[in-house]
Amino acid sequence: MTPESARTYTNPVLNADWSDPDVVRVGDDFYLTASSFGRVPGLPLLHSRDLVNWTLVGHALDRLEPAHAFATPGPDRGVWAPSLRHHADRFWIFWGDPDQGVFQVNAPEIRGPWTAPRLVKAGKGLIDPCPLWDDETGEAYLVHGWARSRSGIKNRLTGHRMHPDGTEVLDEGEVIVDADRIPGWFTLEGPKLYRHDGWFWILAPAGSVETGWQGAFRSRGFFGPYEERVVLEQKDTDVNGPHQGGWVRTASGEDWFLHFQQRGAYGRVVHLQPMVWGEDGWPVLGDDGAPVTEHRRPALPPQPPAAPATGDDFPGGRHGRQWSWTANPRDGWATQHSGDGLRLACVRSDDAHDLRRVPSVLTQRLPGEPRVVEVELRLDSEEPGARAGLAVLGDAYRWIGLQRDAD
Structure with missing residues (x-):
C-alpha cells in the first residue's frame, strides 16, 4: 500500500453482489448485512474496523422456512433488504419475505447464536422493513415498503408502532409517505429509519435501481407529515442509481453512508460515501450530492487490506x-x-x-x-x-x- 493509497479509498469498497446493504457500529466495530434472497445460508454478516476493508464472518439464517417452499431455487423469493440494528445489548435483523411478511432474528453476538425467525407482521408484498427504538420516548416503530408484484402496491411507506421486544406490530399501520403525491418520484422503497437532532429520518431510494436516486425524509412525529429531499444522485458520474443503503457514525462523530450500485449481471456492488449535516439540518452525501469514486478514508485506525x-x-x-x-x-x-x-x-x-x-x-x-x-x-x-x-x-x-x- 502506497502512502497516498493509505490515506484514500476507491469505490466500490465491496466489489461483489452485496445487494441492499445495511450497516451498524458497535464500539469500534462495524457490521453489515445484505439481501440473500433464496440462497442458503442467508443473511450474510460482514465485519470491518475501517468501513473500507470487510470480511465475511458468518450468517444469521441457517435455513429458509417453510422448508417445502424453499426446496427448489427461488431467486426472487426469501430474504429481501434486511435492516441490521443493535439494541438492548443484542443484534437485530429485520427483513421482508415478499410472500410471507416481515421477520426478525436476534442474537447477543454477531456470530450468534441467532434466534429462530419470528414473523412480526404477516402479509404479501411487505418488504424492506426497518425498526427504530426511540430512546427519547421509549416507543418502538417499524417502517416498510411494498412490492407491487405481490400486493399491487408500491411507491409508499407504511409505519407501525411495534412492541418494544420486536415480536409484533401494535396497530394496523398507516401510510406515512405516499410518493405518488411527490412530483417525479416513483418506486420508493428500501427505507432506513433513524432519530437525529429531534427529527425522525427516513433514508430511502426511489426511481428504480438502474436510474434512481437516494432520498431523505424528515418529520417531527413518526407518523408525519414528512418533507423530502434528494440527497444523492448520479449527476455527471458513472455511478448509476445510486441506491439503497444505510447511515453509520464513527466513535469520533464522522458520518458515512454505504449504498449499492446496480451493475447488471455483476450484481449490486457497495460504495462508501462521506456524509455531513448541512447548516439547514439536511444530510449531504458524497461530493455535494454526487457519488465519489475516490475519497479520504474514514479517520479510523489503519487496517490491512481485506475482502470476503x-x-x-x-x-x-x-x-x-x-x-x-x-x-x-x-x-x-x-x-x-x-x-x-x-x-x-x-x-x-x-x-x-x-x-x-x-x-x-x-x-x-x-x-x-x-x-x-x-x-x-x-x-x-x-x-x-x-x-x-x-x-x-x-x-x-x-x-x-x-x-x-x-x-
Missing part, C-alpha cells in the same frame, strides 16, 4: 462461508473427508436440463469483474448423463464442465 474470500481449497471437504446453495440443502449433497477438495454428489433432478431450477448448485457472489476463474474438476460417476462443472448463473447461464456419455 473467493478462492477455496475446501479443506476436509468443507466449503468456506462465501458459498451458498440455491435452495435449502439436503443431506448427501456434499461429503466431508480427511483431505482437501469438495466432493459433490450427482443428484438426480427432473430439472437437470436447467441449472436455474436445480437446488444442488453451490454458488458464491460473482467477485467484481473477474477475467479468469480456475477450478480443478473430476467426474467420478459412471452413470450416463452425470455431469459436473462451473457455471455463471443468473437470469441466463453458461457452464463448462464434464458430462458422462453412454460410451
Whole structure:
C-alpha cells in the first residue's frame, strides 16, 4: 500500500453482489448485512474496523422456512433488504419475505447464536422493513415498503408502532409517505429509519435501481407529515442509481453512508460515501450530492487490506462461508473427508436440463469483474448423463464442465 493509497479509498469498497446493504457500529466495530434472497445460508454478516476493508464472518439464517417452499431455487423469493440494528445489548435483523411478511432474528453476538425467525407482521408484498427504538420516548416503530408484484402496491411507506421486544406490530399501520403525491418520484422503497437532532429520518431510494436516486425524509412525529429531499444522485458520474443503503457514525462523530450500485449481471456492488449535516439540518452525501469514486478514508485506525474470500481449497471437504446453495440443502449433497477438495454428489433432478431450477448448485457472489476463474474438476460417476462443472448463473447461464456419455 502506497502512502497516498493509505490515506484514500476507491469505490466500490465491496466489489461483489452485496445487494441492499445495511450497516451498524458497535464500539469500534462495524457490521453489515445484505439481501440473500433464496440462497442458503442467508443473511450474510460482514465485519470491518475501517468501513473500507470487510470480511465475511458468518450468517444469521441457517435455513429458509417453510422448508417445502424453499426446496427448489427461488431467486426472487426469501430474504429481501434486511435492516441490521443493535439494541438492548443484542443484534437485530429485520427483513421482508415478499410472500410471507416481515421477520426478525436476534442474537447477543454477531456470530450468534441467532434466534429462530419470528414473523412480526404477516402479509404479501411487505418488504424492506426497518425498526427504530426511540430512546427519547421509549416507543418502538417499524417502517416498510411494498412490492407491487405481490400486493399491487408500491411507491409508499407504511409505519407501525411495534412492541418494544420486536415480536409484533401494535396497530394496523398507516401510510406515512405516499410518493405518488411527490412530483417525479416513483418506486420508493428500501427505507432506513433513524432519530437525529429531534427529527425522525427516513433514508430511502426511489426511481428504480438502474436510474434512481437516494432520498431523505424528515418529520417531527413518526407518523408525519414528512418533507423530502434528494440527497444523492448520479449527476455527471458513472455511478448509476445510486441506491439503497444505510447511515453509520464513527466513535469520533464522522458520518458515512454505504449504498449499492446496480451493475447488471455483476450484481449490486457497495460504495462508501462521506456524509455531513448541512447548516439547514439536511444530510449531504458524497461530493455535494454526487457519488465519489475516490475519497479520504474514514479517520479510523489503519487496517490491512481485506475482502470476503473467493478462492477455496475446501479443506476436509468443507466449503468456506462465501458459498451458498440455491435452495435449502439436503443431506448427501456434499461429503466431508480427511483431505482437501469438495466432493459433490450427482443428484438426480427432473430439472437437470436447467441449472436455474436445480437446488444442488453451490454458488458464491460473482467477485467484481473477474477475467479468469480456475477450478480443478473430476467426474467420478459412471452413470450416463452425470455431469459436473462451473457455471455463471443468473437470469441466463453458461457452464463448462464434464458430462458422462453412454460410451
